[in-house]
Amino acid sequence: MLFSSRLTSLALTIAVVIGAPLAQAAGAAPAAAPAATAPANAANVKAPLPLDELRTFAEVMDRIKAAYVEPVDDKTLLENAIKGMLSNLDPHSAYLGPEDFQELQESTSGEFGGLGIEVGVEDGFVKVVSPIDDTPASKAGIEAGDLIVKINGTPTQGQTMQEAVDKMRGKIGEKITLTLVRDGGTPFDVTLARATIQVKSVKAQMLEPGYGYIRITQFQVKTGEEVGKALAKLRKDNGKKMSGLILDLRNNPGGVLQAAVEVADHFLTKGLIVYTKGRIANSELRFSADPADASEGVPLVVLINGGSASASEIVAGALQDQKRGILMGTDTFGKGSVQTVLPLANDRALKITTALYYTPNGRSIQAQGINPDIEVKRAKLTAEADGDNYKEADLLGHLGNGNGGADKPTTKAKAGKARPQDDDYQMNQGLSLLKGLSVTRGN
Structure with a gap:
């Protein structure tokens, strides 16, 4: 086991660097833990401010406030600008408001609210990366690769991932209907209730x-x-x-x-x-x-x-x-890629990509x-019943074993207790490989 004394300066400064993919959706595992302080710029040299771009930004903000069909306050415009700044870097960098930051901290402890799905975006659709075991999503039969085409009847195509995530979040106990497409088939609905997700890792x-x-x-x-x-x-x-x-x-x-x-x-x-x-x-x-x-x-x-x-x-x-x-x-x-969470004032934070791992x-x-x-691809295991086969020991008048061993006539197999490897082809193949290794090594 690695102990805290072995952590390098970044791990001590930034707390925990992380690696869960994509954004968290309706209870998906997040990509980071809370950090302590932000690292200093490597060069410690500030580039001159881009004055033309800042003037354009201020002009756009003024135009929106003056001409948009509904009044928009400065706080909303600035927060949206920050979100846009982060969202256009890469799929994993994001601005975290107080609720998102709190949820992110809770999720690394293994308990949070939602459906239990990790999602991404593919060709404009929200795609399930993986359901988390023993959560409403996995119990409802949602599978990795499913496309979420509607949330409570509203199409997801064209929405950002964060918009879809926000729609899937809500009060614990409330029901939500997801319309899914699996392997290019016919869309079907799955209705499930949001719950407190307690993930045993x-x-x-x-x-x-x-x-x-x-x-x-x-x-x-x-x-x-x-x-x-x-x-x-x-x-x-x-x-x-x-x-x-x-x-x-x-x-x-x-x-x-x-x-x-x-x-x-x-x-x-x-x-x-x-x-x-x-x-x-x-x-x-x-x-x-x-x-x-x-x-x-x-x-x-x-x-x-x-x-x-x-x-x-x-x-x-x-x-x-x-x-x-x-x-x-x-x-x-x-x-x-590795993301680091950098806390800001007012219980907000930045989650930004800081490195690649090798x-x-x-x-x-x-x-x-x-x-x-x-x-080994996914496949279904189908057990076939043995036919009415007979062995030598079943034949009347058969000879005894040359070494004096006991006869082994046909016996009816008893139905055994179901085992995980019986319905999981990949696990079954893994177990068979281990047994083969044991035989060849003489264990």
Whole structure:
């Protein structure tokens, strides 16, 4: 585990740098934690003010106040100007008003209000990047890749992402109807109620004797600590060192950068985990693994898909570059930028992109993503019943076993308890791979 003494000056100054993709919509995981102070300009040199542009700005403001069909106050115009200034930088930079800033702080603690969806914009439509587990959105069957074409009957095409997000937010308990299009099919409505989203970022269980499973839904402040506890519990439940482990990062939109570093460090004993590079000097960070190995070197399969973003890609990239685990699934989202939250006066803040992050081998994931080592697309598993087959031991007068072993006639299989891997093709393939590795290694 990485401790606070190992944080560099930027992490201490800016608090927590982050990595969840896109904007938070109706309870989606945000991209940052509160910061302490803003960094100084690298050059500490102020450029001369662009007087012509400032005159134009003042003239536009005066014209709007004088000629717009309805009265508009100065405060509204200036706030809208600030929002426009941030929104045109990149999809992840934004101006946060008091409510947005408060919600952002709450969400990193794992509890916030909304539907539980991470969204982006594609071809003018609001697109679901990933639903968060155990939230109204996931329980209603909303899936990554769904297009939200209407919100309460109002078309979303042409709206900004923030406008759509604001429409999906509201009082806890109130119902909202989303019109979705899936895989180019016919639009359909989903009605769900806003709720307090309590996200448990880490879930763990034994799939079979010797084989464990850890799912991380998003990277919160305590996720690294929770993964450490999950590894210890799985080892205890198994009674000995595990033969294999599946780490599930599918549909994980990201979160706190430091949490991603801590999670990767649980599986690595040396070498670089991630580094960042930005325009200002103190935006350059390097995080390395310590020798402790909470995972005990267990064979590892990491599940990823198009909903795995940012902090998820940091973990996947580090484990892939260091050849610590086998990545299985489909290409990840491709968000390789780091955002920093800079508090302003009056409970407001700026969330701005300050750096790009790179994997240990120097790969930038921005707009490219992580490719799996073994591509396995989503599929449905269908169990087929065995026919009325007979074995040698069922035949009348059959010979006994040459070594004196007991006969093994046909037996009717008992219906077993449903297991997660029975309905999840990608998980099933990961488990099969781990079993194959165990056989070839003689475990």
